[in-house]
Amino acid sequence: VAAALPAARLVLLGGGPEETALCALAGQLGIASAVTFAGRVDEAAKLAYYARAGLLVSASTMEGFGLAVGEAMACGVPVVASAAGSLPELVEDGISGLLVPPGDIDALAAAMLRVLQEPALAQRLAAAGPPRIDRFFRWERTTQQTLACYQEVLARCASS
Numbered sequence: 001v002a003a004a005l006p007a008a009r010l011v012l013l014g015g016g017p018e019e020t021a022l023c024a025l026a027g028q029l030g031i032a033s034a035v036t037f038a039g040r041v042d043e044a045a046k047l048a049y050y051a052r053a054g055l056l057v058s059a060s061t062m063e064g065f066g067l068a069v070g071e072a073m074a075c076g077v078p079v080v081a082s083a084a085g086s087l088p089e090l091v092e093d094g095i096s097g098l099l100v101p102p103g104d105i106d107a108l109a110a111a112m113l114r115v116l117q118e119p120a121l122a123q124r125l126a127a128a129g130p131p132r133i134d135r136f137f138r139w140e141r142t143t144q145q146t147l148a149c150y151q152e153v154l155a156r157c158a159s160s
Helices: 019-028 043-052 067-074 105-117 119-137 139-159
Strands: 010-013 035-039 056-058 079-082 098-100
Touching: 010 043, 019 035, 043 067, 056 067, 067 079, 067 119, 079 105, 098 105, 105 119, 119 139
Parallel strands: 010 035, 056 079, 079 098
Antiparallel strands: none
16 A cells, blocks of 8 residues: 555554554554554544544454444544454445455455545445444444343243
8 A cells, every 4th residue: 555655644543462563564564654553542532533534444353343443434434344253244345335355465455545546435435434323333223222132032031
């Protein structure tokens, strides 16, 4: 991506045990000046990062829910993600984001470049994110579905 788009910047939010290795890797790849490790940020700062983002990338190969992906989609940020874990439930491939095979770095880079180089695609993906999140993942809806599930289980237990 850096070779095709030298002005591109990568911002990593959050922290963890891999940060030192990732920083070293950025140096080895010669892209350290294009990578920012922002660490943990508060909600206001996170929203500001989303507002400036041209793309959110999740290369996770095992994602329980993908909160960052859902947040980015809700904020109208185009998403490229691995088709792993729950991410295919969040991202409708080609409609609200692009999904790539888990671990396929070439496919990930190609999808990133597509979104960054095709403004119409980026706009279409960005526009599809908020209504999808609102329709399927709003807290009120999730709470109602969870409550209905518990009520069904309790009803089955009571009738046994």
